[in-house]
Amino acid sequence: MLQDILVTGLVNGGVYALLAIGFSLIFGVARIVNIAHTAFYMLAAYCFYALLVKGGLGFLLSALISVTAVTLLSVVCYRLVIEPVREHEAAVLIATIALALVFQELMLFSFGGHYLGIPSTLEGGVRFLGVSIPYQRLLILVVAAAMLILVWFVLYRTRLGLAIRATANDLEVANLMGMNVNRVAMLSVALSVVLAAVAGVVVAPVFVVDPFMWLAPLVTMLAIVVLGGLGSLKGSLIGALIIGYVEAITVFAVPAGAYLKGAVALLIMVIVLLARPEGLFGVAFEEER
């Protein structure tokens, strides 16, 4: 059981980290609480399903096309819906909720509400420490790690990353230094949706695909981001691992744990917030007055 907990926690934590880091990035740069973030994850899973099962394209090609298409769609949505109301915080909030609802209903209408299964990308598995790990879960882990390294590289080794970090740190000063903050915001939206779309594509064969699959990870992702500290990427990564393991422990070790795993994860978040209102790694930034 211990090995099960170790492996499941790591795999779920990896998926959560992909989602939470993307969300944190948008929040840090543009101060947008993007409720539609996991809706893009759901869209990518559907797109992957349509191309792979209906379209008959290969795994790699379908994955590439879905990630690209969903990312382009997110940029279009950002330009059309979010940017015109950027200065009204409340309007941005419900615009993202409404976007998520639109995507959910569109998928419900075109694919129906039933669960869709996707064949595994890789068959078989490997035995490690006495637990059999299917290759598919191993793939999730590898992809998650690769994406995290990619994000680290973009943020800390490129000029774009420098601009993103500067904008997240102080939007006005970054603007005065000659950065096009609107373009930076748009690119960070694209970068974060790439992460969500990749997560959607790799988990689609393991989880089932349905129009409401964005709600459960949304709540977990928000809990992780708050737990780790809003806008802190390190916090999101560590928070994702904590919540991944807490969920795994609840499911395997507590009776009726499957019902309680969400509640326990959220309870951990509330407890951390009571002790540290700015999350584990959040900076208690001064109110902008």
Add this chain to the structure above:
Amino acid sequence: MHGSFTYLLRRGWAELRNEVFVLPSRTLVLLWVLALLALPLVYGDPYVLRILTMTCIFAIFAASWDLLAGYTGQVNFGHALFFGAGAYASALLSLKLGLSPWLTIWAGAAVALVFGFVVGYLCLRLRGSYLSLATLAFPLIALGLLFAFPDFSGGELGISGLRRLALTPTGNYYLAALSMLAIVFALWALADSKFGIVLHAIRDDEVAARASGINTLRYKLIVFAIAGAAAGFSGALFAHYLRVAGPSTLEVALSFQVVIWGIFGGLATIYGPVAAVFILYPLTEWLGSFRTFGELRLLIFALIVLVVLLFMPRGLTPWVRDKIEMQCPRCKQRNAFWNKVCRLCGAGLESQVSRAQRLVGHQ
């Protein structure tokens, strides 16, 4: 006797003419109240009454959210917790103890008040987005507990077989409409009083409010409790009207729904969210009644919200109000759009006053 009656009549008419008919917004509110009260006498279709009863119940819920989120700035993403607490508490009390529903709706409101107090206490140190995202957790924790103990809570199916408050559709309608009017006007009066000004101050700058000698913690706790009680009352009404208290009263969808209503109608107005519920809820029900595109009602709902927001980012009612009324540059009182001079201080409006002078505030 006769003399005092005509005096009251004339006095009432003078009040109406001088206080209500001078402003289009007040006239609209009066017409809305009269229409609500007169509707069952004119058109008693049970389906329409049913939809309007639900609308009234949700209007209480949306108004209570606005007091918390709009006025005090505590943008609560888990307002469904209070709705569900009210629904489940009144359902359990009336079914397990056999109490009368007239008693249990108050008990539901009281339980929700305690929940509001507890959530408020836990969230005292949180602010902004942290508070929103943390409050999202509470109804889901409650939902997890309900599913883990199905013997007590009825699990997925909830608690069914409750008694209704009134037996006829008209009776239920009047019950919901009158409680809605009473609670909404009470919340509005509260928000318009000195208490409401303190809430505005807490939202705009909590540090400055505290520096001015306001005990902001106490105010936030009180507002959480009041908003919780009002939402719990609406939840209890909902449970007794549908005769079931189910897990849907705690879902994320309901919490998000109230956020949409509140922001769509216009924050910090009380009447805004109520207007939004009265527009959006019957609209979605009406769309759902079409066989051809009934499935698309949520999609159409979301698209309407998106499009309206692009044109009115501050919400519906502030936009409408700016069209039909304007503020006097000198005394800050509101005037109908047809007035040439301010009705109270006689200062010229709009045409004579340049934009720059209006920004300065006086001539």
